[in-house]
Amino acid sequence: MTMRIKKLILHRLQMPLKEPFKNSLTTTTHKDFTLVELIDESGLRGFGETVAFRSPWYTEETSDSTRLMIEKHLCPIVKEQPYEHPSEFGKRIRDVRRNNMAKAAVEGALWDLYAKKENVPLYKLIGGVRSQVRAGVSIGMQDSISTVLEEIEQALLAGYERVKLKIKPGNDIALIEAVRNDYPDLALMVDANSAYTIDDIEHLKQLDKYNLLMIEQPLGTDDFVDHAKLQQQIETPICLDESIHTLSDVKTAITLGSCQIINMKLGRVGGFTEAVRIHDYCRENGIPLWGGGMLEAGVGRLQSLALATLDNFKFPADTAASDRYFKRDILRQPVEVDNGFIHLSESAGIGHDIDREALRLYRVEKKVLT
Numbered sequence: 001m002t003m004r005i006k007k008l009i010l011h012r013l014q015m016p017l018k019e020p021f022k023n024s025l026t027t028t029t030h031k032d033f034t035l036v037e038l039i040d041e042s043g044l045r046g047f048g049e050t051v052a053f054r055s056p057w058y059t060e061e062t063s064d065s066t067r068l069m070i071e072k073h074l075c076p077i078v079k080e081q082p083y084e085h086p087s088e089f090g091k092r093i094r095d096v097r098r099n100n101m102a103k104a105a106v107e108g109a110l111w112d113l114y115a116k117k118e119n120v121p122l123y124k125l126i127g128g129v130r131s132q133v134r135a136g137v138s139i140g141m142q143d144s145i146s147t148v149l150e151e152i153e154q155a156l157l158a159g160y161e162r163v164k165l166k167i168k169p170g171n172d173i174a175l176i177e178a179v180r181n182d183y184p185d186l187a188l189m190v191d192a193n194s195a196y197t198i199d200d201i202e203h204l205k206q207l208d209k210y211n212l213l214m215i216e217q218p219l220g221t222d223d224f225v226d227h228a229k230l231q232q233q234i235e236t237p238i239c240l241d242e243s244i245h246t247l248s249d250v251k252t253a254i255t256l257g258s259c260q261i262i263n264m265k266l267g268r269v270g271g272f273t274e275a276v277r278i279h280d281y282c283r284e285n286g287i288p289l290w291g292g293g294m295l296e297a298g299v300g301r302l303q304s305l306a307l308a309t310l311d312n313f314k315f316p317a318d319t320a321a322s323d324r325y326f327k328r329d330i331l332r333q334p335v336e337v338d339n340g341f342i343h344l345s346e347s348a349g350i351g352h353d354i355d356r357e358a359l360r361l362y363r364v365e366k367k368v369l370t
């Protein structure tokens with residue numbers, strides 16, 4: 001069915017997190033992002049969300065860069081011609097280099113709109129094979145090990161099935177040791193957000209004692225060769241997060257042996273079309289995926305969940321309930337966890353309505369482009 005974009009609304013939102021989220025590099029206190037709203041000629045609306053942060057610690061993109069890129073470069077393109085399918089967006093923006101999170105927000109809104117037009121849930125449209133996703137948590141760095149243990153206890157009581165700890169040099173072995181002592185059978189993993197270098201091989205070998213599901217992004221974004229060297233020396237599977245932006249990155253990683261697992265994030269890879277391509281390639285090459293998170297608000301959260309319903313997602317996602325991060329989400333029915341599972345809506349598109357009152361509450365700027 002042909003889709004013609006008639007109007008675009010960019011809502012800039014600033015949502016305070018319930019608790020600051022700390023990793024090896026930075027502390028996040030607010031989610032500052034752009035909600036992209038696309039409206040077609042029949043009045044249907046599709047939504048997408050930028051997942052970048054205020055500073056460029058995760059990738060080079062930021063809240064400001066994504067907003068500018070969408071407004072100046074992507075909006076004019078998205079309205080130009082009608083669409084038979086949202087995957088056409090990729091070809092039209094071929095001349096906009098990188099800026100994946102900006103692209104993913106617009107592309108995500110196109111997919112949501114198209115799913116609504118076709119009257120199917122987004123997860124089914126992209127080829128999802130299950131209507132629920134197993135949920136895990138990522139626990140930010142805390143002031144003490146006992147606080148981490150308390151956080152784990154709370155997460156398990158809330159039903160989460162897998163725990164990720166943020167680590168860095170000086171805040172790693174003792175922490176993992178303490179957690180393993182208290183929880184010998186917990187599905188446990190760690191994420192370094194690039195805090196180590198190849199010179200830390202001997203140190204990182206100690207992780208093999210703790211039966212971790214994986215270590216996520218121990219080394220730098222561009223360190224495919226060093227990750228491969230490290231993977232040869234440690235048994236704990238390496239999972240790449242920040243290194244993976246394209247299918248080409250995935251091919252590099254698999255060819256070199258830089259990782260055994262990949263963390264998939266919609267924003268980092270530029271949208272659903274590339275994400276599905278990466279998914280299919282990884283499945284053919286025996287590399288399992290799982291769904292990472294970006295402290296998303298409701299729309300981004302639902303899109304991450306849709307992606308995690310694909311067949312080759314093999315571990316509980318980092319996507320938690322809305323109330324883990326926000327007092328009030330921008331959805332009328334927030335995302336909830338039930339016995340470790342998040343159930344996806346069978347309604348069309350992302351399947352949840354936007355809470356317009358919450359939107360106004362958090363909005364600091366609104367731009368309408370026709």
Ligand SMILES: O=C(O)CCC(=O)c1ccccc1C(=O)O
Pocket residue numbers: 058137138191193241292293294295296318319320
């Ligand atoms: O709970 C979430 O949304 C994910 C938490 C998380 O680990 C994370 C949050 C923000 C940016 C990067 C990461 C990461 O996976 O490295």
Ligand SMILES: [Mg+2]
Pocket residue numbers: 191193216217241242263292
């Ligand atoms: Mg990570």
